[in-house]
Amino acid sequence: MFKNRMLGASLLVTLMIFLAACGNSSNNSASGSNKGDEAAEKNVELRMMWWGSQARHEATLKVIELFEGKNPNISINAEYLGADGYWDKLNTQIAGGNAPDLIQLGNNYPDYVSRGTLLELDPFMGNVINLSDFDEAIATSGKLNDKQYGINLGSNALGIVYNSELIKKAGMEPPKAGLSWDELEQYSKELVGKLGTGYYAFADQSAFTHYVGHYVRQSGKALFDGTNISFDEADMTSWFDMWKRFREEGIIPPAEKSAAYLEVAPDNSMLVEGKTAMVVMWSNQLKAFQEAMQDELEMIPLPSGGTEKGMWIQPSQFLGVSAKTEHRKEAAAFINFFVNDPEATAILSSDRGIPGSKVVREALKANAEPIVLKTYNYLDAAAEQSREMDQEMPNIAEWDAALKNAAQKIAFGEASAQESAQEALKSAQAAADKAK
């Protein structure tokens, strides 16, 4: 009986330890939220969430500290993570009614506008948030249906990045800016001939949505014109036919290799391995690719052709405010600080893309490191080849997946260019129709 009691007591003690442990954590958070309530009377607490890499985290944290130093009554709690899981976490928080006050978004921000997550910033435009130094196109890029929902944090442009060492090794001149599709093809044939087997002129990027966008824009069309899909089967067929020819000529890697090397990040890239001379990428990726290899990289605009300019300057990231925030004005003030303050923008540099403000750009250019300067110079060159951007196709991720599928079918000889073109067009239609 005694032993039984001992056992009961010991079990009870263990149970109590656990209860205490969980009681503790709830106490902690309770006192935490109390603090928040008290603080709300005098002090304002905001939450900001972004994705990025270590360099971006460090820079953003420094800017937050700077802002808190200048506005002692506002404190900003940073929640930062890598790109993996960012959207899952954000969506869960929004669904759970716990969205952060300041949210970093990409070109998918219209999805969040339609869900009612984002605050309309128009009441603060001009008085709290000042975009007078911004390029017109960049300032309005955060507008949807004539209302401002996000402030642009940086822009990029697509371009061809080439390995200058590899081309030198082949004994050739670097490709010249503004070359046409035909010239690129001729140049590539010569290059592959000189480099020998196992080397390729450029990567198979027949499934790169924005590259297709550039191609159809050259004939005055668009992937999406704001309401509808605005390219046709013939465009897609000629696009796929062209890549099929490249593959047959051996200037792009065969299907098996292309399937293994995605060329979207330095971690699986034949460019980084020194086997492929040219890859199309966004200007903000140049730095990451360069840091992963020793051969020097250079960037030139996309192939020219057609009747119109195909390129455009793409705003890459936006900062928006949650519709449910209790401190609208403070959040807006922070955004303004983030994009205009000389000190803050100097810290942030061009990590999120080239800043929209001309004043900031000039200041940054003056003391940029060589690789960043290359990005700046490239963006100037790209701007000359650009015309106004189109609205991003809704649900573009779905089309992206379908396009990959269609392109791979051709590469592996499972479908003709026309069949794949039909398939790609159909899924583009489906993706765009979903948003209506």
Next chain:
Amino acid sequence: MNTTSRAQAMGTHLFVILLGLLMLYPIIWLVVSSFKPSYLIFSDLSIWPKEVTLDNYTKGWSGVSKSSFGTFIGNSIMLGLICVVGNLVSCSMAAYAFGRLNFSWKKVWFALMMVTIMLPHHVTVIPQYVLFFKMGWVDTFGPLFVPKLLATEAFFIFLMVQFIRGLPCDLDESATIDGCGTIQIYWRIILPLAFPALITTAIFTFIWTWDDFFSQLLYLNSPDHYTVPLGLRLFMDSSGESNWGPMFAMSVVSLIPALIIFFSLQRYFVEGIATTGIKG
């Protein structure tokens, strides 16, 4: 005869060793890459590094701004241990009840519990988040370990129920004759005999908690509370630049605790799998 069997044995060994090396290749590559300067990691894929550096380890360990990687490892170990103890205590009690005791609606409760194994995780994510948010537990470890104290891991309960059902009831009866009550039978008879099942539960709980990314991502907001999987993701940004070197280095470091636990308990672990009939 002797020489042929020896040659055969050597052949088998050689084959097994080569196969093992092949399987280990990704890990070996990870370890080697963690000592390479970052510009060589993907441009030079060979297993022998041209240059060796410890930079990745020092950089990785210092973590991101104010949070060092040590904090992340500390958080993960603490969380892992609490979850292990929680699961061991709560699941073994629940399993004992299902396996040995009689109570009304027992079959219904058991079926309900089994249903929770089959329920996809995604269904419960948002309601759970709302619940914990209303309780003010977001950004604490509460949502990650408190459920473990309440026997919510049906998989482990099931594993232990199966094990306990396999123990002869005669033992309980003789214990009753010797004067044991329900609790004493649990403590003195069932728990010691269910040791292999407990070890299996402990190892799985620890490794699953150690590797868990999504729920930790959801509930932990401030970097001071981050765990190893979240810390490792901080080095990566698929849309921009990733610090592969420090990430590989810290991946190597984060393998160590899991390896220690696994190897030190390996003997029981294999026994546990053999006797519970559950494969890892």
